Amino acid sequence: MYVIKRLITMVVTLWIIMTLTFVIMNSIPGDPFASDAKSLPEEIVKNMRAKYNLDEPLPVQYVLYMKDLLHFDFGPSIQSKTRDVNTLIAEGFLPSAILGLQAMVVAIILGLALGIIAALNHNRGLDYLSMIVAIVGISVPSFILAPLLIKYGAVEAGILPVASWGTWQHTILPTIALAVGPLAIIARFVRTSMLEVLSQNYMKTAEAKGLSTVYIVCKHGIRNAIIPVISFIGPLFASIITGTFVVEKIFAIPGIGKYFVDSIFNRDYPVILGTTIFYSTILVLTLFLIDLCYRFVDPRIKMTSGSE
Amino acid sequence: MPEVNDSMFKPVDRSRLRIRTKSRPVMGYWHEVALKLAKNKLALTGFFLLLIILTLSIIGPHLLPFTPSHQSLTEGNLKPSAKHWFGTDDLGRDIWVRVWTGARISLLIGIIAAIIDLIMGVLVGGISGYMAGRSRAGDRIDGFLMRIVEILYGIPYLLVVILLMVVMKPGLTTMILALSITGWVGMARIVRGQILQLKQQEYVMAAEKLGTSHFKIISKHLLPNMMGIIIVNLTFTIPQAIFSESFLSFLGLGVQAPTASWGTMANDSLGVVLSGQWWRLFFPALMISLTMFAFNAFGDGLQDALDPRSEK
Numbered sequence: 088m089y090v091i092k093r094l095i096t097m098v099v100t101l102w103i104i105m106t107l108t109f110v111i112m113n114s115i116p117g118d119p120f121a122s123d124a125k126s127l128p129e130e131i132v133k134n135m136r137a138k139y140n141l142d143e144p145l146p147v148q149y150v151l152y153m154k155d156l157l158h159f160d161f162g163p164s165i166q167s168k169t170r171d172v173n174t175l176i177a178e179g180f181l182p183s184a185i186l187g188l189q190a191m192v193v194a195i196i197l198g199l200a201l202g203i204i205a206a207l208n209h210n211r212g213l214d215y216l217s218m219i220v221a222i223v224g225i226s227v228p229s230f231i232l233a234p235l236l237i238k239y240g241a242v243e244a245g246i247l248p249v250a251s252w253g254t255w256q257h258t259i260l261p262t263i264a265l266a267v268g269p270l271a272i273i274a275r276f277v278r279t280s281m282l283e284v285l286s287q288n289y290m291k292t293a294e295a296k297g298l299s300t301v302y303i304v305c306k307h308g309i310r311n312a313i314i315p316v317i318s319f320i321g322p323l324f325a326s327i328i329t330g331t332f333v334v335e336k337i338f339a340i341p342g343i344g345k346y347f348v349d350s351i352f353n354r355d356y357p358v359i360l361g362t363t364i365f366y367s368t369i370l371v372l373t374l375f376l377i378d379l380c381y382r383f384v385d386p387r388i389k390m391t392s393g394s395e
Numbered sequence: 396m397p398e399v400n401d402s403m404f405k406p407v408d409r410s411r412l413r414i415r416t417k418s419r420p421v422m423g424y425w426h427e428v429a430l431k432l433a434k435n436k437l438a439l440t441g442f443f444l445l446l447i448i449l450t451l452s453i454i455g456p457h458l459l460p461f462t463p464s465h466q467s468l469t470e471g472n473l474k475p476s477a478k479h480w481f482g483t484d485d486l487g488r489d490i491w492v493r494v495w496t497g498a499r500i501s502l503l504i505g506i507i508a509a510i511i512d513l514i515m516g517v518l519v520g521g522i523s524g525y526m527a528g529r530s531r532a533g534d535r536i537d538g539f540l541m542r543i544v545e546i547l548y549g550i551p552y553l554l555v556v557i558l559l560m561v562v563m564k565p566g567l568t569t570m571i572l573a574l575s576i577t578g579w580v581g582m583a584r585i586v587r588g589q590i591l592q593l594k595q596q597e598y599v600m601a602a603e604k605l606g607t608s609h610f611k612i613i614s615k616h617l618l619p620n621m622m623g624i625i626i627v628n629l630t631f632t633i634p635q636a637i638f639s640e641s642f643l644s645f646l647g648l649g650v651q652a653p654t655a656s657w658g659t660m661a662n663d664s665l666g667v668v669l670s671g672q673w674w675r676l677f678f679p680a681l682m683i684s685l686t687m688f689a690f691n692a693f694g695d696g697l698q699d700a701l702d703p704r705s706e707k
Contacts, residue, residue, distance in 0.1 A: 100542050104549035111554045115561055222691060225631060226684035228638045231661060231676065272631055275691075279623040279698070315624045318588035322548055322581060333642075348646070351553045359551065367549035374545060374584075381588060387595035389528035 089390070093378075097371045104367045108360060109152070113145055117354045119165040139165055139357075152360065161361035166353050172361035176343055180365075182252055183330030183342030189258060190265035190327060195320065198270045202277025203304060209282060217274055224271030233264045233337040252340050261338040265331060269323055273316055280312040287311070310384055317384065321377040325370035329362075431700035438696020444689035448682070452502060455495030463488065463496040463655050475674055482674040484663070488653075494678050497655035501637045502686070504571060504656075508636035509629050511575045516582025517625065519544070521613050523583065524590030541587070544580045552577055556648055570649050574636055582628055589621040622701050626694040634687050657683050 119141070120132050136142045140151055155162055161172035170178075205217035227235075240260050241249040248257050284290065285308065293303045330344025343362065350358035381388045432438055456463065459480065466486045475482040481490035523540040526533035556573040563569045593599065594617060602612050618625075641658020643649035650656055657679045664675035 096538065096542065100545050100549075103542075104546050107546065107550055108554065111550065111558050115554065115557050218688075218691060218695075222684055222687045225634050226687050227680060228641070228661070231680065275627045275631070276624065279627045283620075283623060314588050314592045315585055318585040319581070321584065325548075347551065348553060351551060351557065352646075359554070363549065363551055367545075370548055371545050374541070377588075381591055385592050385595075388591045389595070390591075 093375055097375065100371055101364065101367055105156075105360060105364055106149075108363045109149060112351075112354075112356060112359050119354045119356065121354070139163065141356075152357075156364070161364070162357035164355060164358050166350070166355045166358065172357050175346060175358065176361060176365055179330065179341060179343035179346070182340050183335070183344060184328045186258055186261055186265060186334075186340065186342065187324075187328035187330070189262040190269070191320070191324060193262060193266040194269035194273055195316075197266075198273025198316075199277055199309070201270070201274040203281055203308070205274065205278040206281035206285060207300070207304070214278075217278060221271040221275050224267045227267075229264050229268065229331070230333045230337070232267060233261070233334055236260045236264055237337070261334050261340060264334050264338070265327060269320070269327075272319060276315045276319060277312060280315050281308060284308050284311045313384055314381065317377055317380055321373050322370065325366060325373045329366045329369060428700045432696055435696040435699065437692045438700070441689040441692030441694075441696065444685060445693065448498065448686060448689065449502070452495050452498035455498070456492045459489055459492055461489040461492045463493045463653070481678045482672075484675055490660075490674065490678055493655040493660060494657070494682055497657050497660055497679070498682065500567065500650060500654070500656040501640065501658060501683075503567075504574065504640050505633035505636045505686070507571050508574055508578050509632050512579050512582045512629060512632045513625070515575075515579035516628075517586050517618070519579070520583035520586025521590060521618065524587035525594060525609065525613055525617070527587075527591060537587075540583075544583055547577050547580050553646075553648075556643060560648060565648065565651065567650060570640060570643060573643075574639055578632070578636065582625075582632070585624060585628055586621070589624055590617055593617050593620055619701065623698045626698050630687065630690045630694045633690055634683055637683060 119139070120127075120135055133142070140148055143151070152162065159173075161176070163171045164175055167175065201217045201220065205214045208214045237249055237260065240263075241247045247259055248254075281304075290303060290307060293307055298306075330342040330347070332344045332348045334340070335342045335344040343365075346358055346362050347366070349355070350362060378390055382390060466488055469487065479489050479491065481494060483489055484493075519540050523537045527537035528534065552573075555576060556570075559569050559573050563572070590613075594612075599612060599616055602616055607616075637656075637658050640649050640656060641662045644656065644659045644662065650659065660679040661676060661683070664672070664679070667675055
């Protein structure tokens, strides 16, 4: 019952997001043919506008778009002319998703490990080391880190390919560039909540029973300390698997990250709406899974008042 | 069995009794927090580092006889020296002066973002997490607030920024407003998740059964127990806001050239750092890192000090 209710609300949420985006996008000045309008005769521009229904009043455009959307057709891309939005997303999503997933796995595993090590060595050398890693990780933004990685990881060392997309080796450097920031944040969250958990009575009990540290941390510690990390990675997951503008641009990866920015600057209306709906769908689904995850990790958590 | 009567008892000689008194003097909570903070060397370092950075952002630009947009093409791309402490950029502008005038914008944006995070994020996340699962009405409140969060996450941020730039004029105020609209949603999700977990604890149940008001349970019982997570998130909000500003400026939507900020300075050095002019990236990035370190160190100490269970 809860699941069905949430799925219905999700559709409504997505519809609100789509509508608001439609309104905002049409209320900013500019037009997909602004650059063509100077060089082309008026009739041609007029014809092109008619082709994409841009000559219709906005409510009509909205209804027409909704009609296509109900058939899961995101419409044509004005900028690319030969490909429609469905194709753009279908082609670009795979590289973006692979990189995003790899980066998430690296960030979560290393972040957890670093955070736990820091908490167990509270206010000692390893704790400070984790703080330094976190600070460097977050202070060097990806647009700086990526060129440095290319210079030292690819050009000078000569082992890894510089950029572009193809083999597994091509994904290593961009994955590092994407993972460093989230890794730092996850490590700090884990450290803080793990410190809190380590001071709890049940941890002392477990220790007094003679259980090993590894067992205690894995069995009792992580479960109780992971909630902030889960809250944090939900939205991150949605945005990272739908590609990132900066990293994909620098490493020349054929992902979908660039469309989120380029479409807005080109006023490529169908692409703006298509990418927004695509991203939002993944986002609301992830946030829903996160809510389910809370219960799974900590069965005491109650999400709804009704009986299950 | 002998009978017990009064004659078997005699008063204790009080002079031989040494009643152990508590060695720790009783003091107020905040007094104790301040004392613990003052004892923590790392936290103090962070605190003074922040003071130094703030002071330099005020007086720093006046220590050298240049203005932030003063150009001198004959003195372009100089290494750090006695005349130009942090070197110069390609237009011969002094980097020391630009770093400290840029500090004003970057720190302002970072601190405002943190304040909004703290107010909006904690409020929305707190109410949402606390109300969820309480009653039908509570579920609705939680659902409503979380749908708003989803919508704010979902609408393309750049569109909102461009719209704001059109409605208002481009500049610092508009950018801060743009950052404030969506900046707090991450904090709200994290606070909500923590509250969902913490409110199942026995002490919350006890407080509830004793008739403590909802507001008091949230502010006195739940929030203090998740202060660590809130502080960690805040320390990341500040650099993230500084970088959002630089990303927007990079796209031509933020502060306009020649105004300096740490983010734009780091951004501008993107092309030249590989050709050896390390100082153009190093100093702005160093300042961002030092600010981060200062907030983190101070935040860690504050978190320890606020926790009544931590000893000393």
